[in-house]
Amino acid sequence: MKPEVDLSTAYVYDPIYLEHDLPSHPENARRLKRILEVLEGEGVLGRLTLLEPRPAEEEELERVHVPEYVARVRQVAQTGGGNLDLDTYVSSRSFDAALMAAGGLVRAVEAVLTGEIDNGFALVRPPGHHATPARGMGFCLFNNIAVAARAALAEGWAGRVFIVDFDVHHGNGTEEVFAQDSAVFYASTHQYPYYPGTGDWSEIGEGDGRGTVLDVPLPPGVGDAGFARVFTELIWPLAERFCPDLILVSAGYDAHWKDPLAQMNLSLSGYAWLGRELVSMAEQLCKGRIVFTLEGGYQLDVLACGVLNAFYAMLGEDTIADPFGPSPHPERPVDDLIVRLRELHTLN
Numbered sequence: 001m002k003p004e005v006d007l008s009t010a011y012v013y014d015p016i017y018l019e020h021d022l023p024s025h026p027e028n029a030r031r032l033k034r035i036l037e038v039l040e041g042e043g044v045l046g047r048l049t050l051l052e053p054r055p056a057e058e059e060e061l062e063r064v065h066v067p068e069y070v071a072r073v074r075q076v077a078q079t080g081g082g083n084l085d086l087d088t089y090v091s092s093r094s095f096d097a098a099l100m101a102a103g104g105l106v107r108a109v110e111a112v113l114t115g116e117i118d119n120g121f122a123l124v125r126p127p128g129h130h131a132t133p134a135r136g137m138g139f140c141l142f143n144n145i146a147v148a149a150r151a152a153l154a155e156g157w158a159g160r161v162f163i164v165d166f167d168v169h170h171g172n173g174t175e176e177v178f179a180q181d182s183a184v185f186y187a188s189t190h191q192y193p194y195y196p197g198t199g200d201w202s203e204i205g206e207g208d209g210r211g212t213v214l215d216v217p218l219p220p221g222v223g224d225a226g227f228a229r230v231f232t233e234l235i236w237p238l239a240e241r242f243c244p245d246l247i248l249v250s251a252g253y254d255a256h257w258k259d260p261l262a263q264m265n266l267s268l269s270g271y272a273w274l275g276r277e278l279v280s281m282a283e284q285l286c287k288g289r290i291v292f293t294l295e296g297g298y299q300l301d302v303l304a305c306g307v308l309n310a311f312y313a314m315l316g317e318d319t320i321a322d323p324f325g326p327s328p329h330p331e332r333p334v335d336d337l338i339v340r341l342r343e344l345h346t347l348n
């Protein structure tokens with residue numbers, strides 16, 4: 001008898017995600033290939049349910065993006081490709097890949113919220129959290145997580161969505177979409193000041209959405225201890241107060257100490273701890289409903305092990321892959337920032 005396979009944790013994947021590619025660019029198809037190799041090599045892929053994505057519909061995209069911008073990305077791809085800004089490329093297949101990335105995350109969110117699966121990770125490219133309603137930037141074409149959160153609300157699958165963005169960069173696009181929306185909480189940890197320049201600690205949301213944005217701008221050098229304090233003392237109590245129906249995670253692994261694009265000090269064990277906390281948060285607050293989606297992370301082995309550890313957390317396993325160990329650099333304290341943010345968010 002084979003051991004019983006637990007198929008309640010899913011991943012979204014389609015080979016079209018490899019067709020958005022520019023080999024000389026840090027955000028290239030090798031990232032996703034390496035993730036799949038490691039998941040396969042560690043025997044995890046076969047224990048997961050594959051959710052096949054479908055392209056996002058125009059109506060779904062236009063809950064987040066202006067039609068002129070969607071048309072522009074289509075046109076750049078159709079004419080052979082080009083650049084939306086200095087660092088955001090569009091290849092001839094990028095429009096179709098980006099539709100499938102957004103649609104893939106919608107598919108995962110639907111499957112979790114309708115009880116088809118327990119939890120999952122959308123292994124999609126291009127990433128999304130920098131894309132604003134009218135503009136692609138920072139390697140992102142369409143804002144996958146925003147499209148999926150809006151779909152969950154519009155379809156009536158969820159009434160309140162809590163987004164955690166632990167990519168090292170601030171998800172300016174996601175925050176812009178939801179700053180005035182009281183049904184979506186956006187919480188971000190990010191290196192600051194750094195690309196894209198947004199995400200100051202005083203941003204808290206606007207109008208009806210006031211109080212539903214948490215920006216935690218961190219100086220370079222914050223690592224496992226600092227991130228753990230931010231999660232325990234800010235993100236947990238705010239999620240508890242918000243009472244979400246779903247937790248979505250913008251999972252970027254570029255806050256690792258070996259990442260070539262940033263200067264933070266998280267280890268893979270630190271990232272694994274964050275993943276476990278988020279899974280526990282979902283279990284405690286919203287029946288375990290959590291979906292991760294791929295954002296940044298440019299050291300390929302770190303990226304692949306980071307994703308692997310997120311799957312271990314969702315599968316309820318204690319295993320942690322951390323071949324690189326803790327950061328060799330000293331840890332920067334976060335005491336003052338936590339005091340200021342707890343005060344701003346009336347957590348005292």
Ligand SMILES: [Zn+2]
Pocket residue numbers: 167168169252254295296297
């Ligand atoms: Zn990033």
